[in-house]
Amino acid sequence: xxxxxxxxxxxxxxxxxxxxxxxLHLDFALEKKFKRFNEYLKKCTDGTHVLFPxxxxxxxxxxxxxxxxxxxPFLTWQTKLSRNDVTSTRNTIYILPxxxxxxxxxxxxxxxxxxxxxxxxTFLSDLEVYTKLFFASMNVKLLTEVPLAKxxxxxxxxxVSEGVKRPQLHVPGIFTFMKNMIPEDAYCVLGVTxxxxxPKESWNFVFGRAMLQDRIGVxxxxxxxxxxxxxxxxxxxxxxxxxxxxxYQLLQWRAIKVLTHEIxxxxxxxxxxxxxxLMNGSNNAEEGDRxxxxxCPVCLRKLQFAIQFKFLARYxxxxxxxxxxxxxxxxxxxxxxWIEKAIAIA
Ligand SMILES: [Zn+2]
Ligand SMILES: [Zn+2]
Numbered sequence: 001x002x003x004x005x006x007x008x009x010x011x012x013x014x015x016x017x018x019x020x021x022x023x024l025h026l027d028f029a030l031e032k033k034f035k036r037f038n039e040y041l042k043k044c045t046d047g048t049h050v051l052f053p054x055x056x057x058x059x060x061x062x063x064x065x066x067x068x069x070x071x072x073p074f075l076t077w078q079t080k081l082s083r084n085d086v087t088s089t090r091n092t093i094y095i096l097p098x099x100x101x102x103x104x105x106x107x108x109x110x111x112x113x114x115x116x117x118x119x120x121x122t123f124l125s126d127l128e129v130y131t132k133l134f135f136a137s138m139n140v141k142l143l144t145e146v147p148l149a150k151x152x153x154x155x156x157x158x159x160v161s162e163g164v165k166r167p168q169l170h171v172p173g174i175f176t177f178m179k180n181m182i183p184e185d186a187y188c189v190l191g192v193t194x195x196x197x198x199p200k201e202s203w204n205f206v207f208g209r210a211m212l213q214d215r216i217g218v219x220x221x222x223x224x225x226x227x228x229x230x231x232x233x234x235x236x237x238x239x240x241x242x243x244x245x246x247x248y249q250l251l252q253w254r255a256i257k258v259l260t261h262e263i264x265x266x267x268x269x270x271x272x273x274x275x276x277x278l279m280n281g282s283n284n285a286e287e288g289d290r291x292x293x294x295x296c297p298v299c300l301r302k303l304q305f306a307i308q309f310k311f312l313a314r315y316x317x318x319x320x321x322x323x324x325x326x327x328x329x330x331x332x333x334x335x336x337x338w339i340e341k342a343i344a345i346a
Contacts, residue, residue: 007055007071007274015054015274020045023073023274023298037304037311040346041297049345051338052296053276063281064273072270077302083268084187084215086138086307092185093138093263095128097145098174098193098218101237118248120237123255126325127192130256133317135263136309138187148195151177158198158205164231168196171209171218178216188266190259191218194225194237207288208258210265219262223285224254245327253331257293264299267306274298293335294342312346315339 007015024045026038044051058064077083084090101120124142132140148155153173157165174191182189197220199206208219226247227233233242240248257278264279271281275296282288295303304311319339326332 009054017045017047019071020274020298023071024301025074026301034304036346040311041301043345044297051342051345053292055273055276055280061283062287063271063283066283067271067281069271069273069281071273074298074301074305077268077270078305080268082212084212084266086187090185090187091139092183092187093131093135093140093266094143094183094186094189095124095131095140095259096143096178096181096189096191097124098151098169098191099145099148099195099237101145101194118241118243118245120240123237123240123252124192126252127255127259130318130321131259131263133314133321134256134260135303135307136314136317137307139185143189146177153177156198158196160196160205161229161231164229166196166222166228166235168198168205169193169220171197171199171206174218175209175211175214175216178218179214182214182216186215188215188217188263190263190266191216192255192259193218193220194222194235196220196222196228208262210262212266212268215266217262217266219258221251221255221258224258224288225251246330249325249327249330249332252325253293253335254288257288257291261291264295264303267303269299269302272296272299293331294338312343315343315346319343 007019009015024041026042028035028038031038043049101124128140128142148169151169151174153176154170156168158168160166178189178191197206197208197218198204199209205223207223208217210217222228222235225235226243227235243251261278269279272279276290276292277296277299278292278294279296279299280291282291319336322332322336322339326336
């Protein structure tokens with residue numbers, strides 16, 4: 001029998017209500033403590049409210065066409081052995097900057113950011129704040145940045161578009177370094193860098209890689225930088241202030257999506273096939289941009305089970321994050337508006 005890759009649409013093109021209900025497996029009798037949360041999930045999936053966008057049929061270049069992924073209902077996720085539980089002694093998400101973010105040029109860790117906060121320092125601290133709000137109830141810590149020379153990993157200069165070469169770091173070398181510095185209380189450690197990555201010689205690049213068993217991952221924001229394919233411009237952290245507020249916010253939006261998606265994998269969330277969702281796989285940058293910024297009801301239920309956050313307070317703090325930083329008409333403004341709608345339903 002062929003593997004089922006995505007959820008059957010009903011007559012209106014929406015994901016089939018019955019299949020989503022089975023995947024959610026809401027238990028109102030057993031989960032009295034989460035009554036309001038479960039009611040919210042039900043209202044969002046039984047046709048009462050259309051809040052979460054549908055995934056639609058994947059195009060020829062999309063992830064699902066090229067990497068068939070079976071649905072993973074809540075119960076399957078809950079009982080799988082490869083999932084790492086959060087414990088009272090392993091409850092911290094560490095973010096490890098690789099390469100200079102804080103101490104670049106005039107933007108030292110103590111210097112005040114100019115130009116509307118477009119510095120490596122604010123970029124990283126916003127990532128840390130967002131991760132903390134998204135994985136509410138987890139500790140999140142930003143580690144001191146590691147200079148690239150200290151990684152002792154192989155590097156190469158790779159052609160990324162016609163006439164444009166960018167430096168790349170070899171992922172296995174980064175993992176060798178990271179495995180020796182995992183803090184005792186780490187649920188996971190995520191390396192982040194503005195330098196492009198490659199997993200092996202024969203590959204052009206990779207956005208990121210994770211080793212679930214070792215609880216480590218590394219992700220590059222290089223290809224999410226608006227100037228990555230433009231050889232005339234630098235994508236160094238020290239040049240972040242050269243971006244327009246719109247460009248900077250686009251980079252930030254992509255970075256928070258990549259980071260929260262990858263940390264989602266650390267909680268055992270597979271690529272999602274239920275809705276347009278933060279956990280959708282993406283084959284290319286365009287598909288990554290298309291994916292929804294938040295977790296769909298099925299993925300949200302899994303994360304809530306894993307870390308037991310107060311869902312309404314979490315939505316409110318995420319909304320505030322976007323409102324305080326949003327440039328008019330930006331992705332951040334859209335995110336704030338969507339959460340406002342979600343809160344109205346909740
Ligand atoms: Zn992924
Ligand atoms: Zn999902």
